[in-house]
Amino acid sequence: MDLLCSDLHLSAATPALNAAFVALLEGRARCADRLFLLGDLFELWAGDEDIADPALQPLVAALRALNDAGTEIHLLPGNRDFLLGTGFAAATGAHIHGDWLIADIAGEPTLLLHGDTLCTDDLPYMQFRAMVRNPQWQAAFLARPLAERHAIADDMRQRSKQATAGKGEYLMDANADAIASMFRLHALASMIHGHTHRPALHRHTVDERDSRRWVLADWRDRACWLEARDGALRAFTTDDSGAIVADTRYDN
Template identity: 50%
Template sequence: MRADQVCALFISDLHLQPAHPATSAAFFDFLERHARRAQQLYLLGDLFEYWAGDDDIDDPYHQQIIAALRAVSDAGVTVHWIAGNRDFLVGAKFAEATDVMLLPETWVAEIAGLRVVVLHGDAQCTEDTKYQEFRAMVRQPAWQHQFTAMPLAQRKAIIAGLRADSRKEQGNKSYEIMDVTPQAIAEVFEQTGTDIMIHGHTHRPALHLVDGKRRYVLPDWEADASPPRGGWIAIDAQGNITRHDLSGATIG
């Protein structure tokens, strides 16, 4: 392995959907030009705008995404998946079709001599108590079983209603409420014994340095916007961690 070879790439919050074709194209380009040349790829939640259940896997747009991910897996890249707040219903059928590894919501990865804790990040937004109550409900296996037993069209209608309600509520929530809390982040560091974290969810890309620990926040992707947004984080064979924009350029 070359000293500069990419050991792992990390992305999140692409919110892929047919209505955003430029974002979809940017994702396919990323997989072809960057992900296929890495050893590992970590998808840290909200790859899809929503996922109503694995019985929606035959949707033509979903088939494009699945085929692109499968090509990366077939190229020898280990692809890891952590569920987000939009696509937590991804299950075994999707994992089999893409050959991705479904991880628990908090995972410690050993990469290039580093121990890195990876997660989506929504569970750490503890000030948003209403969302946390909703999250606790929908993450229950009993709720998911009952929901996925509904007809697919009914589920999609319910999800559309929930998304509309969420957009309205976000307009009334403060910046602080929708961000992770220092206490929740400190608890993850303590519980995992790590000092490097990578997460998404907040759409506030940054590197936070606190008490000798590094917390990297991934950007959301919106290539259809002006200016376009998006990017990823990379770890090379020497343990260097770099942030990149959609063009692949390193962000300082």
């Protein structure tokens, strides 16, 4: 069984969600062969020194324990935590990938990605992304003191929120041509991503081939994930007590 989730945005300001994530790692995820975290596990990651943050240490420890119990952890950085590095990988046992990963999910080769690379209509964001993913920019940023990095990242986050408030909905959603290009590039018919916070199963026809694209839900106020088991995908959502309140099955 594989378990997938995205856009948790965990931080010191989300103690209830942090606890829900730890509960997932100590509970249902122990039955999984693999856990895929498709970006924005953290609201902010200014460098691997953040491992020492007291609010985040229980999350790091729970990931390590899950890895040690035999569940593989695969992580794709998102637009909030793209600075997750070798220190985090060593502390948790997670495999950190690049912009995308192909894995067999429910018996079908599937493209996994965070999803921000599909939002090509948002030109200012794509320019910002190119800047912060540049190795030279990252090296210069990581050379600054941690407190300064947090201040810069907080300012970027506030600017992003202000900019997002003035953008049209279509700018922040996946672009149809970008989706089709991604299906063609990898010659696959199945894709799973997050980022847009618009959970749904979308059906596409690309070059006369039927394709499916799952968008994962964000953890805005509850835990949610996708499970792949026995050739089917099931979406789960919990309530405040951690009880599962929604279970939707998608057969291949």
